[in-house]
Amino acid sequence: MNMPDPVAVFRTEAAELFEQIESGLLDLTHRLNDKDQIDAVFRGLHTLKGSGAMFGFDALAAFTHHCETAFDRVRKGEKPATSELVAAVLAAQDHMRALVDRPTDDHGDIGEVLLARLRCAVEGDAQQPASVQPNPAVVVAEAPKSGSNTWRIRFSLPVNSMVNGTNPLGLLDELRDLGECKVLVNTSAVPSLDVLVPTDLHLSWDVTLTTDQPRSAIDDVFIFVLDDMQLDVETVTEVPVAEPVAAVSAPVPSTVAAPIPPVTMAVQAPVAAAATTERETAVSNADNRQAKAAENVRVPAERLDELMDRVGELVIAQSRLRQLASASMDIQLRSVSEEIERLSGELRDTMMVLRMVPVGSLFGRFRRLVHDLARETGKVIELVTEGETTEVDKTVIERLADPLVHLVRNSIDHGLETPEERRAAGKDEAGKVLLSARQAGGEVIITIKDDGRGINRDRVRAKAESSGLIQPGAVLSDQDLLQLIFAPGFSTAAQVTNLSGRGVGMDVVKKTVEALRGAIDVTSQTGEGSEVSLRIPLTLAIIDGLLVRVGTGRYVIPLSAVEECLELSLEEDLRSRGRSFISLRDSLVPFLRLRDLFRTGTKPDMHQKVVVISTGTERVGMVVDQIIGDHQTVIKSMSKLHHDVATFSGATILGDGSVALILDVAHLVAAGQQQEAQVRAAG
Structure with a gap:
């Protein structure tokens, strides 16, 4: 059995950490004083740094260390959380992703530039004297405090620690980052060479640490291994504020048994109690993480x-x-x-x-996009999401990411107005973009809605006529006119910008949705906003279908699109020729004769059937010779030679080994509605 690649496992875990960090940072933009979010971001950065060092991503660990230090200062109340700091760490996170994906590439001076921006965000606008300008490599190092504590730390790790990926040298390096360290290693438990297993860990350490950091900083070093290790931390001495730090640079010998002053005992008791509480909390958190890990298994x-x-x-x-x-x-x-x-x-x-x-995993990506676009355009944007628990096939989620990016960017650039324009129109300064998802039968409907200026139909028509997409003065329905925005190369932008103007984004949306056997509906009200709805199948693998016969061929209709089935006698068929409408509960429904559409060359059966299908509010009937029954349909893709055959969305293999084509419901409904429009225009 092949063992998983450790680096691939780390990259997967790093991607999850990046999502957690980004989510915490974006939440901080709305609640800068939220201590829980500050702690969550700090823990994510701390874990990313430690894991990166463990798996050999040294550049990532070194770079992440500075972001971690910045948030540590915020966590301790030394510096305030600001929107500039959040933006700086978000930009730094993009560089961290690059260091994970391409660790051997030359990333130039990007890291130094980002660290300089991070330093400015942490330190504010205060100018520092030239004589004490910080080294760029330590731009966010903490300023020393006037007093220090000396701690004695004894710890040992489980025998299988190195096999499980824990690097004790990384823990020692983190302790050295806290202050002056004296490290003694205990080798008394190391067995003889004839029984020694090279991958087993038999060492323990005795560390004397002089630092200005609190006890909690030491616990943070061991927070992710605390549940399996043995750790003992005690105060050796406390240095008065008036004494110079150099006075405690030498470690206190362990043989000294001088009596402890009463004041030290008064301080030591709550420290010990706090240490116990913090350790219990850390162990509890570790147990929760283990329980959660036991409930889930990561599968490629x-x-x-x-x-x-x-x-x-x-x-x-x-x-x-x-x-x-x-x-x-x-x-x-x-x-x-x-x-x-x-x-x-x-x-x-x-x-x-x-x-x-859950579609929420897809919606979560757009918080960062909206945050960046708001800073770039100067607009005030509120992103609202609904229906995040709606579930879709993972393949659909992956392929919908790019189309939704284009639609959200289009809503922000073309739809939402600037704060000044919104105030003049009597609207709130903050424009709203709504991302929602809901399930309807075998489909999921994903909607992107904004409360902006709406689609300018006159500009769309003028652009379409000048581009040759329609003839001047051509009569189009409102839906057909709005669908022109998805034509290749179509754009109403006055100039090309970083956001739009090249006319490629919406074309990508249409092609991707059609490849998913979906459909797009567009509605817009001038001055009130626009709404784009994507109707996508829940899955692309296996569907329930209705197997029908037309002539000598058999076809599958997705069962989720079927409303009802009616009988069409030969007399009714002859009587309806020329108008192709049936009366269904006081409403006229157009229908298509699939025998004519497929040119079967066969005579109709005596008792034909009409299968009524729908997409949203549009309904169309399809005349078939026989309804065979329901069928579990395994979808097979059409070959590249048939990519332009719009009537069929795929094929399936029947029980007798023959092939049945799967009808493209959206295309047939559109064809039926077009036929209805032609009949009404002729009448």
């Missing part, structure tokens, strides 16, 4: 994809078995077939759940 996405493929093949084989069993008179064979069908269905449902990811 590739393995889930492989398992999904196997489940798909199992569903196809089960369909074949069911067909054979239905044609057989063997009762036992039918019983086994039904049992396997039940088990494969449960396995399929379980596999689908494993692939589902």
Whole structure:
């Protein structure tokens, strides 16, 4: 069995830490005095630094150390948390990501520039004398205090610590960062060479540390290994404020047994109590982390994809078995077939759940985007998210990231006004961008809505006519006109900026959504804002379908889009020719004759069926010869030779080994609505 690559494991954990740090920083922008968030960011930076050093990412550890030190000063109340500090650490985090992804690249002077920005954010505008200008390598080092404590620290780690990735040298380096250290190593527990295991750890350490930091700083060094190790920390002496720091530079011999002054005892008791409380808290936190880790198992996405493929093949084989069993008179064979069908269905449902990811993981990425765009454009932007718990197939989540980036940027750049324009229009200075998700049948609807100026239809028409997309004066429905913004190269921006103007973003949105077998709806009210809704299938792997026959061919209609089925007699079929409408509960619904659309060359059955499908508020009927029944459909992609065939979104393998094409519901509904518009215009 292949062991996981430690560096790959670290990169995965680092990505999670980056998300936690970024989330904490963005929360701080709204609540700069939130101590819990400050502590959370500090812990994330501390963990990232320690893990980076453990796995050989020394440049990352050295750079992260300065950001950690900056937040440590904020945590201790020495410096205030400011929006400039948050922005500086966010920018520094991007450099940290680069150091994780490309540790061997030459990153130039980016690190020094970011550290200089970090120093300015921490120190404010105060000018420092030239004689004491800090070294760029230590731009956020803490100023020494007037008094120091000397601590005696004895610790030992479990025998398997190094095998599990704990580096004791890293812990000693962190102690040295706190102040002057004298380190003694105890080798009494090291066994003889004939029984020594090189990967086992048998050493313990006795450290005398003189530092101006509190006891909590020492506990922070061991916070992530505290539950497995033996640690003993005690105060050796306390230096009065009036004495120079050099007076305690030499460690106090352990053999000295001088009586402790009463004042020292009065101070030592609460320190010991506080140490006990802090240790209990750290152990409790460690237990919680272990419990959480035990509840979750990290599995590579590739393995889930492989398992999904196997489940798909199992569903196809089960369909074949069911067909054979239905044609057989063997009762036992039918019983086994039904049992396997039940088990494969449960396995399929379980596999689908494993692939589902909350859409909140996607929405969380846009907090940083909105924060950066607000600083870049000078606009006041409020991001609101709803329906974060809605679950979508992980493949859908991955492919929706770029389209949503384009839509959010477009809403901010073209939709939202500047604070001055909003005040003049009687609106709040802060523009609102809403990201929401909800499930509707077998689809998830993701909506991007803003309360800005809305889409200028006159500008859209003028741009479309000048680009040759439509003829001058062409009659278009409002939806068709708004859909022009997704045309390749289309942009109404007056000039090209960092945000827009090249006309490529919305084109990418349309192509990606169509590749996902989805659809886009656009609504806009002048002066009130715009709304773009993406209708995306919940999954791209296995769906429930309705198997139908048209002529001699068989086709699958996604069951989530089916509303109802009606019978269409031959007389009604002949009577409706020329208008292609059926009356459905006092409303006219256009329908398409798939036999004519597919040019089967066959005569219609005596009792045809109309399958009514819908996407949102639009409904269309499809005339088929026979409804065979429901079918668990394993979706197979079309070949590149058929990428321009818009009527079908994929194919599936039936139980007898033949192939059935899956109908593209969105395309057929659009075709039906277009046919309806032509009939009404002719009438």
